[in-house]
Amino acid sequence: MKSKLFVIGIILFCSSRVNAQAAPDHMPRLVKKGKYTQLLVNDKPYLILGGELGNSSASSNVYMRPIWPRLKQMNLNTVIAPVYWELVEPGEGRFDFSLLDSLIKNARLANMKLVLLWFGAWKNSMSCYVPAWVKTNTERFPRILDKSGSQQEILTPFNKNNLEADKHAFVKLMHHIRHIDSIQNTVITIQVENEIGMLPDARDYDEGATTAFSQVVPEQLLIYLEKNRLVLSPEIKSAWEANGYKTSGNWEEIFGKSLYTDEIFMAWHYATFVNELATAGKAVYDLPMYVNAALNRPGLKPGQYPSAGPLPHIMDVWKAGTPSIDILAPDFYNPDFKHWCDLYTRYSDPLFIPEIRFEKGIDAKAFFAFGNYNCLAFSPFSIESTDHPEKEPIGKAYNILKQVSPLITKYQSTGAVNGFLLNKDSLPKEVKMGDYSLVVSHEYKLGWSPGAKNDEWPLTGCIIISVAPGEFYVAGTGIVITFASVIVNRKAGFISVDEGQFDNGKWIPGRRMNGDQDHQGRHVRIPCNEYSIQHVKLYTY
Ligand code: DGJ
DSSP, X not given: OHHHHHHHHHHHHHSOSSOOSOOSTTOOEEEEETTEEEEEETTXXXXXXXXXXXXXXGGOHHHHTXXXXXXXXXXXXXXEEEEEHHHHXXXXXBOOOHHXXXXXXXHHHTTOEEEEEEEEEEETTBOTTXXXXXXXXXXXXXXXXXXXXXXXXXXXXXXXXXXXXHHHHHHHXXXXXXXXXXXXXXXXXXXXXXXXXXXXXXSOOSHHHHHHHHSBOOHHHHHHHHHTGGGSOXXXXXXXXXXTOOSSSBHHHHHOSSHHHHHHHHHHHHHHHHHHHHHHHHHHSOOOEEEEEEOOOTTOOBTTBOBSSSOGGGHHHHHHHOTTOXXXXXXXXXXXXXXXXXXXXXXXXXXXXXXXXXOTTHHHHHHHHHHHHOXXXXXXXXXXXOSOGGGOHHHHHHHHHHHHHHXXXXXXXXXXXXXXXXXXXXXXXXXXXXXXXEEEEEGGGGSOSGGGGSSSOOOEEEEEEEEETTEEEEEEESEEEEEEEOSTTOOEXXXXXXXXXXXXXXXXXXXXXXTGGGTTTTOEEEOTTOOEEXXXXXXXX
């Protein structure tokens, strides 16, 4: 066992999640810069200022036609759009990529990139997008069985036919993308499946599942646990610890008898299924790939929420089972944005947000995500659903973010970028950047705006980038910042505060803000509902 464990350990070690090897030419790829990961598109760091289409929009070209200008008005640089297995392979072995071809053509016309969602075997737990020839042949393509033995409309991951059929279609998709897009690289990333999750029980009771459940836990997972013992999620660690840190045994011997063990078991089998698709797909065309998760609600047990997806408490199982998947990504429909972002980044994994509810405050969250978490992608769901794209706060935030993206990606690895998110209850947030201490507060804290008397305050946020000693760019909405010198007996003052814009990376100053706008040298302020970039130069006296 020991020597086998060693060999598998070497394999795991070498198959790093983020491509360490030089990718062919200009392929979109992930690279590590310091402790952060960057997505390179056309060889340059790229932040996805995205929006995900509602599920059905991309299934009709006619429906999509009026949507493209709306996306443009919101300053998106990337559209996240589904590719539906049932429409791609309507008959077994008969492929039709015409919808995808139009999507790519129209994205190019709009000067946008695409992230494609493979709606294959699973979409929000269910198998609603599998082709009719799969759906109607449950003998050949068996389903998950619940505890009572009743079939669910969910393909079981324990069946080879299910895997091979899904993989075959996915590989065809990757061939097609390579064929039509390897020069222009409009497609920059692939999501494999969508919100995988086990329902209505914590595990599958199909025959294949029951057999697998009694078998030993695969060495690949045990090796991972051993190797990462000090940085395992507390949930996995305590289940393993409570059962004596065993290095062999079946699932219940290793993790104990509980619904949580059922979830770990399912997570492993979903993960290895997905990994087979990703490995085969990448062998054809090596794009970055991720898997997304529906976040679980507190207080529910496995089986009551879509379980076994790449959730923080079982991320280790996913990481161990998916060396070909680059990122595990959260979909945000829960409150407590910071809590979940912290969980997804606690072991320095990159944050990629393919979905977030399209609601008030996402503009501020975008500033926070890119500034605080070095997020790779931000993307409100059903982005086309607005009737007033020109007024959408997210569009205004993206207008600012697209201008400062080169600064963010240039300075993030040196720790010179910070992001803030503020609501009515937020205490002023203090941060040291170089020789200055900054205090960032909600703009209403000044008490100057009539809105400050309202019960509810808008969520606000900003990014601060330190580009040289005493020189900062501040980009955001609804914030006020004071600066102090950290040098004993010295105070900080503004040489200048300029509002302005970046045009192709070149700073074009606009208004000089050294009077009322910076309160005669006391603070930097961007009022609520306004979006701007300000260039701040400080001195000490
Ligand atoms: C999350 C899913 O991933 C999306 O496809 C969509 O179903 C949304 N939920 C709806 O809120």
